[in-house]
Amino acid sequence: MQETGQAHLQxxxxxxxxxxxxxxxxxxxxxxxxxxxxWDLLDGVFAPPFSAATGVxxxxxxxxxxxxxxxxxxxxxxxxxxxxxEIGCGTGVIAVTAALTGHGRVVASDISxxxxxxxxxxxxxxxxxxxxxxLCGDLFAPLRELGEDxxxxxxxxxxxxxxxxxxxxxxxxxxxxxxxxxxYVDAGYAAHRRYLAGAHDxxxxxxxxxxxxxxxxxxxxxRRTARECGRGLRVLRSRRVREGQETxxxxxxxxxxxxxxxxxxx
Numbered sequence: 001m002q003e004t005g006q007a008h009l010q011x012x013x014x015x016x017x018x019x020x021x022x023x024x025x026x027x028x029x030x031x032x033x034x035x036x037x038x039w040d041l042l043d044g045v046f047a048p049p050f051s052a053a054t055g056v057x058x059x060x061x062x063x064x065x066x067x068x069x070x071x072x073x074x075x076x077x078x079x080x081x082x083x084x085x086e087i088g089c090g091t092g093v094i095a096v097t098a099a100l101t102g103h104g105r106v107v108a109s110d111i112s113x114x115x116x117x118x119x120x121x122x123x124x125x126x127x128x129x130x131x132x133x134x135l136c137g138d139l140f141a142p143l144r145e146l147g148e149d150x151x152x153x154x155x156x157x158x159x160x161x162x163x164x165x166x167x168x169x170x171x172x173x174x175x176x177x178x179x180x181x182x183x184y185v186d187a188g189y190a191a192h193r194r195y196l197a198g199a200h201d202x203x204x205x206x207x208x209x210x211x212x213x214x215x216x217x218x219x220x221x222x223r224r225t226a227r228e229c230g231r232g233l234r235v236l237r238s239r240r241v242r243e244g245q246e247t248x249x250x251x252x253x254x255x256x257x258x259x260x261x262x263x264x265x266x
Contacts, residue, residue, distance in 0.1 A: 011216060012170040015184040016177075022050050023180055034058070039091055040121045044114045046090045046183040052241045053250065054093055057164050057212050060237045060252040061094065064160060064210070065101045081105060085156075085202055087139055087163040087195065090183065092119030092132070094164070099128035107158070109135040109142045112179045139194055140202060157204035163195055167217030189218070189225055197229040200257055209255040210236075214248055232256035 022028070023044065031038050032049040035058055041047055048054035058065075081104020086095045088110055095108035096119070106128075108119045116136040123132035135142035143156060165186065172188030186192055199209040211233075213222065226233050238251045 012168050012174070012185045015168040015216070016170075016181060018051075019178075019181050019184045022047050023178075025050065034093055035097065037126065039093060040118060040125060041091055042114050042118045042121070044178075044180055045112065045118045046115070046180070048091060048093060052243050052248075053164070053212075053214070054090070056239050056241055056250045057094060057252075058097065059239060060212065060250065061162070061210075064162075065094075065098050065103075083107075083158045083160070083204070085109070085143075085158040085161045087161070088115075088165065088183070089119045089134070090115050090164075092122040092134075094162070095119055095132050095134075096122050096126050096128055099123070099131040100126060104131060105158075106132045107135060107143070107156070108132055109137060109139075111136070111138050111182055114179070115183075139191060140198055143202065156202065157207075158202055159204050159207040160210060161199045161202055161207070162210045162212075163199075164212035165192060165195070165217075167192075167213045169218045169221060189221060192222060193225050193229065196226050196231050196255055199255060211253045211255055213251050213253055215251075216246075216248055226255070230257075 028047060029041055029049060032041055033039070034048055034055060039048070082102060083105040084095070084098045084103050084107070086106070086108045089095050089108035090110060092108060095106050099106045110116045110119065113136050116134045119132070120129070120134040123129045123134070135145055166182060166184055168185045169189055170185040170187045174185070174187040176182055176187070195211070203209060213219070223233060233253050233255060236252045236254050238249055240247055240249045
């Protein structure tokens with residue numbers, strides 16, 4: 001039985017507890033292994049070793065990272081490398097993997113300065129610092145830094161815009177106790193609303209907007225917010241995984257420009 005929106009709202013307490021425990025665990029590593037590669041982990045950054053979420057995200061994104069762009073090569077000029085804008089890059093696993101598997105231009109942004117540094121560190125570790133640019137700021141605001149010769153970089157367009165969101169909903173007026181908590185919860189789904197409303201402004205022709213979500217979040221609330229923003233949602237892929245005492249369903253959603261029901265892809 002699905003939890004109500006109120007129950008999801010209450011679950012933010014458990015997420016904040018997980019956040020605090022992750023920061024202070026004695027076994028928190030400086031380097032971890034994921035997808036056959038080693039990754040640096042800085043203090044204060046979301047730790048993939050303590051959650052299945054990043055590994056599941058890699059599985060759900062496999063076709064996006066390794067295959068032709070959405071099976072629609074006509075969506076970009078012939079010969080132009082694929083491009084990715086990742087919001088909330090964390091340690092940089094997804095951004096760096098994208099660069100290693102064929103994306104010629106990756107912009108990775110995070111509201112946490114430490115996470116942005118972590119992504120840059122891992123881009124250098126894996127030899128793709130020339131293809132991965134890291135920015136720091138809230139959602140799409142840092143794109144202004146992409147401009148050259150004083151021009152506004154908000155005009156940049158990408159084949160894929162992606163966010164592995166902080167899908168647990170906190171109360172609307174919750175005051176974050178640390179930057180790390182922002183990786184776990186979104187107060188009132190304010191960030192989700194801005195992502196749904198604004199992501200298509202940064203999309204290249206033929207590209208698409210993706211959102212990693214989970215049933216730890218408020219699916220019904222997300223659907224309502226999408227409709228209010230004039231967007232639709234559809235499930236591209238999903239995985240159910242065991243996390244502690246819970247079985248959690250992770251979903252890769254496509255955010256469509258027109259309103260649509262939350263439904264499986266054909």
